[in-house]
Amino acid sequence: MGKQRQQILAYCALVGGFDLLSSAYNFYYVKVFLNRYHIEESWFQLSQILFMVWNAVNDPLFAYCSDNKNFAMLKTRRSMILYAAPFFSLSFLIPWFQWSTNPVIVGIHLIIALCLWDTLFTFVGLAACCLFTEISKDTHIRITITRSAQMAALCGSFSVMILEHTSSGLQNFHAFQITTVLIALVSWYLMYYCGKHCHTHYDLEQMQHENKSADDVCHQKSEDESYWKQTWQIVSDTNFLAFVTTNFCQEFHRTFIYNFVAIFCDQLISSEEISQSTRSTLYGILPFASKLLVISIVPVLRIIPYKTVIRANFIWKISGGFFMYYVIGSNHPWILMFFFVLDGCFANGTFSLFNLPLSDIADDNMIKYNRKHPISSMVFGTNALFVKPAISLSPMLAVAVLNRYGYTHVQRFKGITPHPSTTSATPSGSQLEELKGAMFFLVCWYPIILGTIQFISWSFFKITNRTEKEIKVNG
Template identity: 50%
Template sequence: MSGSNKSLQSRMLALAALNMGFGLISSAFSFYYIKVFLGVYHIEEKWFQIAQTLFMVWNAVNDPLFAYCQDSTNFKCTRTRRESVLYAAPLFAISFVIPWFPWGDTNTAQAWVTGIHLITALCFWDTMYTYVGLAACCLFAEISTDNAERLKMVRNNQIGFFIGSSSVFILQYMSNQLENFGAFQTTSIVIAIVSCLLMRYCGLNAHTEKELQDDHDMLNGKPKQLKSQQYSYITLTKQIFFNRDFLGFVIMNFFQEFHRAFLSNFFAIIGDQLISKEAITPFVRSVFYGAKSMLPNVLVIFGSSVVHKYGYFYVIRCAQVMKIMFGLIYFIIGPINHWFIMIFMLVDGCITDSVFSLFNLPLSDVADKDSVRYSRSNPVTSMVFGTNALVVKPAISLSPMLIVSILNRYGYDRLKDDTLSSDEVTTLSGVMFNLLCLFPFIIGSIQYCAWSLYTIRDKKHSDNIVIVES
């Protein structure tokens, strides 16, 4: 069969290329879209909340629908995981560019125009993000079922994502902190093109074990098996959802996404407010913002041996304890100086994003157990990842909706007009600092409890699964 070690390495390389292309645009999109629509387009809070609400609904609905489609249909763009990436890559790249080109003059455009722009940008982006993201997760789970190989893929993917996440630094540097918005727009187009080419490369080369087996069978005269499901969408969802391991994971993952959305969308906003521009030079600030996207990848790349030794369950649990401790300690100490604030923000961001990079491992194990439990002829990996997204994705909208509401209550919406008094500015800064500290403390505590429900502890090796019985 063609699934030799050399072939496996090339397939893993293709998946790393996908993660690099994915990282180029996803890191920049989550980092900039709120800052651009709030700070450059001056969107009204009413339209911002409407856009986030519609985005939240579509975000939750499209994942299981696309998942069922990818698992059960045989269209040209859904036949295999890699072909899903191949045909969706250009549209995904276009969806990244749309937010950075305003629909009319930002100073004279009516509020509803900017609101419709945000709604369109978010929904189109999430459609393509979901479609390509589901295929990417399934490629991770189906290129190899060996856990040692999956850990290698985690490391390789993080190398790709590490290179891709440099897009934040590149955009910060080229646009001079968004001061030169034309340069930002031009650079974003270049980044989108490079991302598309990388994803197309993956779409041509990332064959799964099942795809290779099907090709081998066809060479031997056996008919190719088309995808089909013996269960309906509702039944499949129930089978996946009412599973203790899955429930423990998705509750923990929901709050992880809630925290990540807070850090991704408000990192620069809070940093600009709490870290004085006089104390920190623009170049150092650009490096600081770029490091938030890149350091978590470095941590995963060099920390994969720790995951292999102790298992992902205990690594994730350790990270939860660290978030609780650091958040509480820094809240008690208070903002000492600008450098301490930067260090805390980087530590919190690194812990949150690096641990999130491991989440494909437990979810892949849940998918593996599901296939064995129900003796499925075709894996429903997309449905497992899609049902996870059904629960988790609303956090991406709920987090900014909550934070914008809190910040505007203390005058953030008037900050850009320079109408706040010095006392009001001080109060707003204090609220931002409290959010920065209390988020990891509260979320880490909830996650610690939810993660206790997960019983796979841990699949360190492909043939060694330890289950903790309740």
């Protein structure tokens, strides 16, 4: 039991460090490049396309190497984290230090920042997901790990609130930069601790049977199966296809919320109605509240199957979007802000539960093909191959829509971030109203459309986990 507690503690350290970086990165990088560096739309879209292509390559590549190659740094999940942690922290810092005001250099800056970030994000993220699956095969322990990890993520989610208040909503950019460096250092130490102490269920078994030390353990890989054979085994599974469709829409939605909530609120809600300090607090609450939601509903997962809990989120998306658009409208700033927080809370909270069905898919694959060791990295990596493009497509679509309604033109006339090369006319009141109308439409109809697709696709997910089986037996 002591070993298991150490495993969970080390895994929680990883989640806390990982969330410190990812929460801040996802929340700020679009706003920084659009509002501060004034990146041109053509370069923004190109960077997202290249980012999407690299996403499609690196996830399955790293996944196959992790499960099938015996490189020194890939021999255990924790060694992957140990070696990659300092580089991951450094990749986090790249966007916050501007290279040049030249439009071409700004575009290249974003391309390099996104690709380096995603490389390390994928490498560490895959190892983290596999740790979750391989620490224990027991569903109840996985639920316990989920709750403990969300408590750690609760601390990590404070990075947005800290950055908002230290920089006064990016108005003091130098303070923002200093704070990001401190966050990167704390995150690196937490991931380092995980890399030294988090052994999986399979590590411990092999150490006991072969009397090996922690540093000598090396998983037996599936060398006899090709990448294409393993990939086909995964993608031909109906449960996997149902899951990735649902997950794609979830990633699309949560990326939209985290990248654009501050941008939309700045336009839809005036500073006279809600002050900047209050906004900063509410932005910080957004990732924080989702972790509280998961912590509070984890005990419910021991009684109600996670499939039912996840389905309830899709019902909320559809009904919440309709209610906000047709009943409330955009003229109630506090209700609108509350909707932003609630929508982001449910979107991110539900996403945090997705390791449970994906772990069940990995277990099911191991049983189905009679493996000694689950190909966890391949399952998570193949999932990422289909899902990660949503991270690029979501901001691409939103920026394209906003710029059709003059967002770049409006932004250049804002007193906070004036653009030195502006020579065109000041945007009219009707242009501002059209922009606000487009923003409000996106805010309400994204959850309606995505929630409908998810509700349908999730109905095809048929794996019955242990919790659900026990409910049926005892019921």
